Amino acid sequence: MNTTTLFGNSSAVIPPRPAEDSLTAFFWQGARDGKLLIHRCRQCQSYIHWPRPVCRFCLATDLSPAEVSGRGRLHTYTSATQAFHPYFLERVPYIIATVELEEQPGLMMVSNLVGVEPMAVQPNMLVEVLYREVAPGLTLPLFEPATTRRGGDR
Amino acid sequence: MNRVAIAGVGYSTVGRNTGLTAAELATQAAKAAMEDSGLTPEDIDGLCSYCTSGSRATENAMSLGWMLGLMPASWVATTGLESAAFMHPALEAMAAVQAGLCDTCLVLRVIQQQPSTPVVLATAASSPPVAGDAQFLAPFGAGSPTQWAALRTQLYMDAYGATEEQFGAQVITQRGHAVLNEDALFRTPLTLDEYLASRYISKPLRLLDCDYPCDSGSAIIVTTRERAADCRKPPVYVEAAAFSAIQDLNFEILTDTGPSSPKLCSDRLWARTDLGPSDVDCAQLYDGFTIITMEWLEALGFCGPGEAGPFVEAGHTALGRSLPVNTDGGACNVGRRHGANFCIEATRQLRGESGERQVPGAEVSIFTNAFGPFAGAVLLTK
Ligand SMILES: [Zn+2]
Numbered sequence: 001m002n003t004t005t006l007f008g009n010s011s012a013v014i015p016p017r018p019a020e021d022s023l024t025a026f027f028w029q030g031a032r033d034g035k036l037l038i039h040r041c042r043q044c045q046s047y048i049h050w051p052r053p054v055c056r057f058c059l060a061t062d063l064s065p066a067e068v069s070g071r072g073r074l075h076t077y078t079s080a081t082q083a084f085h086p087y088f089l090e091r092v093p094y095i096i097a098t099v100e101l102e103e104q105p106g107l108m109m110v111s112n113l114v115g116v117e118p119m120a121v122q123p124n125m126l127v128e129v130l131y132r133e134v135a136p137g138l139t140l141p142l143f144e145p146a147t148t149r150r151g152g153d154r
Numbered sequence: 155m156n157r158v159a160i161a162g163v164g165y166s167t168v169g170r171n172t173g174l175t176a177a178e179l180a181t182q183a184a185k186a187a188m189e190d191s192g193l194t195p196e197d198i199d200g201l202c203s204y205c206t207s208g209s210r211a212t213e214n215a216m217s218l219g220w221m222l223g224l225m226p227a228s229w230v231a232t233t234g235l236e237s238a239a240f241m242h243p244a245l246e247a248m249a250a251v252q253a254g255l256c257d258t259c260l261v262l263r264v265i266q267q268q269p270s271t272p273v274v275l276a277t278a279a280s281s282p283p284v285a286g287d288a289q290f291l292a293p294f295g296a297g298s299p300t301q302w303a304a305l306r307t308q309l310y311m312d313a314y315g316a317t318e319e320q321f322g323a324q325v326i327t328q329r330g331h332a333v334l335n336e337d338a339l340f341r342t343p344l345t346l347d348e349y350l351a352s353r354y355i356s357k358p359l360r361l362l363d364c365d366y367p368c369d370s371g372s373a374i375i376v377t378t379r380e381r382a383a384d385c386r387k388p389p390v391y392v393e394a395a396a397f398s399a400i401q402d403l404n405f406e407i408l409t410d411t412g413p414s415s416p417k418l419c420s421d422r423l424w425a426r427t428d429l430g431p432s433d434v435d436c437a438q439l440y441d442g443f444t445i446i447t448m449e450w451l452e453a454l455g456f457c458g459p460g461e462a463g464p465f466v467e468a469g470h471t472a473l474g475r476s477l478p479v480n481t482d483g484g485a486c487n488v489g490r491r492h493g494a495n496f497c498i499e500a501t502r503q504l505r506g507e508s509g510e511r512q513v514p515g516a517e518v519s520i521f522t523n524a525f526g527p528f529a530g531a532v533l534l535t536k
Binding site for chain 1: 307
């Protein structure tokens with residue numbers, strides 16, 4: 001099944017890599033550690049993604065990475081059938097998804113939805129994070145349909 | 155915008171692989187607009203430009219203004235990649251004339267055909283790690299405009315039950331208009347079967363939902379109403395203009411926690427005029443992707459929320475019907491002019507210059523650009 005084996009194959013072509021910097025490195029290190037970390041304001045507790053040096057809700061500059069549950073709602077999705085990077089040539093079709101994390105309304109992140117056929121994707125379906133090392137030192141937080149294996153404590 | 159009018163419009167040679175540099179495209183378009191208006195470089199004291207050639211000589215308004223003999227100028231503004239296509243330099247020019255910063259302002263938009271897919275892939279393979287916000291897209295195979303348009307299309311379909319056939323209806327309607335436009339690059343009528351047979355770029359977005367990459371230069375000349383009255387062509391007046399910016403500059407993670415940018419822009423626009431949606435004789439609504447046109451139809455109040463699909467499927471956006479939309483064929487058919495064609499077609503319709511595709515007695519038109527993080531609209535009258 002294309003979608004479940006997505007990124008599972010070794011390939012000579014390396015995937016696009018993030019240029020981790022002082023503002024973003026925590027996110028990628030978190031993924032390597034199996035955690036979904038999101039920039040959070042220490043003053044008003046709002047989450048800010050993508051990372052910024054200031055909280056747009058209260059303008060505090062006191063932000064730090066905070067672990068989130070990794071659960072959310074599928075906001076929208078597309079089945080990408082054309083590759084714009086050679087790494088994805090043998091991986092199309094794959095599903096690009098925007099996920100609204102459960103911690104905060106409007107807290108969106110972009111990822112891939114795996115473990116489900118494109119035809120079976122449902123709008124607003126509950127999803128949860130999983131981690132996949134796609135290249136040495138690069139682990140991506142991906143999403144799959146939510147199951148109860150984490151205890152159903154929503 | 156009670157001081158502002160459009161006095162001239164013009165295009166360069168437009169097409170695939172024209173062999174023309176950005177500077178040449180800019181020059182051709184500027185001269186065409188000057189010829190159209192009867193104005194000369196001595197008459198023009200402002201320039202707003204948006205070029206994406208990578209060439210310093212054509213990317214900034216200073217160099218363009220010098221190259222075209224416009225100096226000394228009263229006002230120049232360079233608009234970069236992170237802006238709302240043609241709308242940004244056009245609004246900058248209109249605002250400058252309205253404010254009295256300059257009297258007559260040239261607006262230029264040059265866009266060159268983008269590299270072919272093999273070139274894109276080869277370039278990507280050797281690219282350095284992805285910096286900035288794009289690092290949260292590229293590793294997931296995301297970031298292409300076609301993909302964010304597909305995300306928005308899917309969201310719209312899920313929200314309203316819109317169908318691929320409805321999107322196809324608008325694409326076919328616009329092709330029908332292009333058949334009547336000798337400047338269009340595609341002039342063969344299109345059927346729904348042909349639309350549905352065109353390949354997905356990113357499902358549900360099809361190749362035929364995308365504008366057509368090509369080389370193009372577009373220009374308009376904005377001036378005072380008094381000045382426009384003395385020009386070669388009948389003046390077209392800027393009745394009202396509006397813009398809306400709602401979030402960070404990305405199209406992927408729109409939050410839907412409030413009204414869309416086209417909606418906020420449209421509400422602002424209608425608040426600035428006594429005219430309303432029912433007064434519009436033809437609408438030129440940006441169609442970089444079909445979903446954008448659909449969102450504007452609703453935002454501007456031509457139909458209700460979620461009704462754009464049935465509206466276009468019933469044929470209302472065709473020439474001869476209640477609201478002809480994208481009467482030149484749109485960017486899917488005249489080629490990617492990054493929104494400039496909508497302004498130029500609206501102007502030509504109000505002058506009565508649109509030939510076989512002329513909307514009889516057109517007195518009010520509108521052109522729009524962009525959606526997602528930002529949106530702009532301008533209402534024009536004769
Ligand atoms: Zn805060």
